[in-house]
Amino acid sequence: MKLDQRIKPISYLKAHSAEIIREIGDGAGPMVITQNGEAKAVLQDVASYERAQETLALLKLLALGQADVVAGRTRPVAGLADRVRGKSN
Numbered sequence: 001m002k003l004d005q006r007i008k009p010i011s012y013l014k015a016h017s018a019e020i021i022r023e024i025g026d027g028a029g030p031m032v033i034t035q036n037g038e039a040k041a042v043l044q045d046v047a048s049y050e051r052a053q054e055t056l057a058l059l060k061l062l063a064l065g066q067a068d069v070v071a072g073r074t075r076p077v078a079g080l081a082d083r084v085r086g087k088s089n
Contacts, residue, residue, distance in 0.1 A: 007032040007039070 006029060013020060013033050020031060020043065030044035044052075068074055075083075 003030065003032060006030065007034060009033070010035045010040070013043075 008020075008031060010033055024031065024043055024045050027045075030042050030048070032039050033041040033043060
């Protein structure tokens with residue numbers, strides 16, 4: 001679904017809030033709400049929001065891991081079991 005097809009002014013949200021919430025809950029996709037002609041908010045269902053937040057968290061972890069690799073803050077997997085058991089540093 002194209003987001004540009006789901007742009008509505010805040011007055012529409014005020015007048016049709018129950019219908020909008022029902023549509024979004026039924027999978028209609030997010031809706032952009034405008035105020036004075038400018039995009040101000042995006043309404044989406046909770047499940048989609050949670051998935052997006054989880055995806056962002058995973059991407060952040062990947063970026064942090066990549067930064068550790070670049071900075072040399074990693075160790076090879078070889079010998080990991082011994083390091084965990086404290087046999088070798």
